[in-house]
Amino acid sequence: MxxxxxxxxxxxxxxxxxxxxxxxxxxxxxxxxxxxxxxxxxxxxxxxxxxxxxxxxxxxxxxxxxxxxxxxxxxxxxxxxxxxxxxxxxxxxxxxxxxxxxxxxxxxxxxxxxxTGALATAWALHGHARAALKALGRPRGPVAVVGSAGPVGELVARLLVRDGVEVRVDNRRGSRAARVCAGPDEAVEGCPLVIGAGTSGGVLDPAALARGAWLIDVASPGTLKGEPERGVRVLPGEALPxxxxxxxxxxxxxxxxxxxxxxxxxxxxxxxxxxxxxxxxxxxxxxxxxxxxxxxxxxxxxxxxxxxxxxxxxx
Amino acid sequence: METPTLENLPPRAASAADVDPAAWEKVRDAFAEALGLEPDEVLFESKVIGELGAESLDFLDIAFRLERAFDIRIPRGGIEQSARQGTGDERYEVDGVLTELALDSLAAIMPEVPRAELCPGLKAVQVPELFRVGTFYNLVVFLADQKARGVVLPA
Incomplete structure (x- = not known):
């Protein structure tokens, strides 16, 4: 039963x-x-x-x-x-x-x-980010965390910094351990991996992403303001097998x-x-x-x- | 019963020196809890977006906590509504840019914002970037006062 x-x-x-x-x-x-x-x-x-x-x-x-x-x-x-x-x-x-x-x-x-599920979301994002960095052959990043002001983004940024990854954040609230940038577009510049950790998306210009970058996203609607450019890979950050x-x-x-x-x-x-x-x-x-x-x-x-x-x- | 207008608004705090300590503590704690900050990181003059890093959905959380702390209902877009009322029949904005009258109206409603920031050319969409924690302090103290007087404000 x-x-x-x-x-x-x-x-x-x-x-x-x-x-x-x-x-x-x-x-x-x-x-x-x-x-x-x-x-x-x-x-x-x-x-x-x-x-x-x-x-x-x-x-x-x-x-x-x-x-x-x-x-x-x-x-x-x-x-x-x-x-x-x-x-x-x-x-x-x-x-x-x-x-x-x-x-x-x-x-x-x-x-x-x-x-609220925020901790498991951060756990998933962190795990996915580590796997992605390994797959990209860039274990030290840099990684941009968009939506770093929220609890999920702040924790993921902190964990990645502890892993020895170079982390950029788009908001000073996510700044305790990472490089603070003026906004999402500046944070993602040249980054092979971007974490979309915001609650609501539509904040990042797709053209700002580096060619071939990976975006692991949990925002709903998505972090990008429009369709991703060719070669950019968008992965669902909250999906667990x-x-x-x-x-x-x-x-x-x-x-x-x-x-x-x-x-x-x-x-x-x-x-x-x-x-x-x-x-x-x-x-x-x-x-x-x-x-x-x-x-x-x-x-x-x-x-x-x-x-x-x-x-x-x-x- | 008297309808609130710009002329009969109760005195507003222009700086931390003017606040009621008990009310300020509630406002400060609401911001700290909503934004995951330490209370001493929240200052009366802190810019809510630029300095405390609030994002759009954070305002929902902040408003909810303030409503609960003061047992009030915060009308959505209330600050803009008040500023528009202050311009009377004159125009509030032209092609998204605030008129001189609108700037004067905002200056009266938000004394905590330095007048120099309410400058010609300011767009209506940029106004939230000027909000200080003190803006919300003044708003909730005003709403609590209205409630105590039995004034029903539009939702």
Whole structure:
């Protein structure tokens, strides 16, 4: 028998195809139960049965509405999280991880740890960056971190500096250990590898990238203001290869497929609540604007033990 | 009930010397938490974008924390709305460039911004780059005052 869900992961549709999948799922559920469609609903059960399974819940709320009324968004997230009894962690996807003080308001209302996924995202980006530098034959960089002001970019820049890599950042908030540049275009000049760590993209002129550069991107929409120039390679920074034994149902597969990473990968931010729930920790890995290195060490150890790897990005 | 206008705005803090310590502490902590900074890195005169490194979505987080700390609702685009009201029927901008009247209006609303930065040729889209932490301090103190008086501001 499948174990009961140990965590929930809250998402909202970002693109029309996701809205369609979520809408159809809602419609099928409400018809089966003879009720009106809810403002949130179950997309599917995902995870590793040997460690923890989680319910992916979709909020029927547009990104614009979430930004315009964060309080209403947090109210909806709270209702959704409370709809699954017995959980040990709540994970947040996309804008759910931003509104309400980057998870803090929701955490105040719930008795289980709420985690934004930012730490696992940083973990994935750092692992991918190391693999990319090796593949490019440029172990010392330079690497530009665009979106270095955010918690993910700041941590990735710090970790790469510690690896002995020459790092350039586009914002003084990411400056504690790296070279500060006037902006993204200046930071990426001549860099074979660029990390797009911002929350929202559209900040980098594609022409500013060096010929043949690799961009590992987690921004949504993407870091580039337009289409990449020929020879530039854009890699999804948050994609992790699925470990053996990964479970997901039909609707989870459908939603995942339109999320952009294809059937063999999973978002790092979804892995974070899974690891948290399986670990029994009562402290989230990421909440608010600060990420802690000791949490990264703990996450790295547990995630690897479950079969996750951050060094095999989609080529 | 009196409608807030530029003429009847309560006194605004032009520098750190003018602030109410309890309110300032809340503002400073909201910025520090939202931007992952130490509280002592947040100064009244710090430029929010240029010096503290805030990006567009950070403003959402800052606004949320300030709303919670002061139990107020911050209208989106409120500073620009106030500045536009201050120009009356005259034009606020021409081809995106602020008029003299708009600059005067902004100077009245944002005394914490040195007048020299509100110079002819300034574009409307550049105004957020002038925002200081003090700009938000003055805004939330004003909104909290209005709320205490029972004034309902447009959302």
């Amino acid at each position: 499948r174990p009961a869900p140990a965590f929930v992961f809250l998402v909202h549709p970002l693109v029309p195809a996701q809205r369609v999948v979520l809408g159809l799922r809602q419609l099928s559920l409400s018809r089966a139960r003879g009720r009106r469609p809810e403002t949130f609903g179950r997309i599917g059960t995902v995870g590793l049965p040997a460690h923890a399974l989680g319910e992916v819940l979709g909020l029927m709320m547009e990104p614009e509405a979430m930004l315009a009324d964060p309080q209403a968004a947090v109210d909806l997230m709270e209702r959704a999280a409370r709809s699954v009894p017995g959980i040990r962690a709540v994970g947040l996807g996309s804008l759910c991880a931003l509104v309400g003080g980057r998870g803090e308001e929701l955490a105040r209302r719930l008795s289980v740890p709420v985690t 699925l470990p053996a034994g990964w479970h997901r149902g039909l609707w989870g597969r459908a939603f995942h497929r339109v999320a952009g990473y294809g059937p063999r990968h999973v978002y790092a931010c979804l892995v974070e609540p899974l690891v948290l729930a399986a670990s029994g920790r009562d402290r989230p890995y990421a909440l608010g604007s600060r990420l802690r290195e000791e949490d990264l060490v703990d996450f790295d150890r547990r995630a690897r033990a479950m079969g996750f790897s951050a060094s095999g990005f989609i080529g």
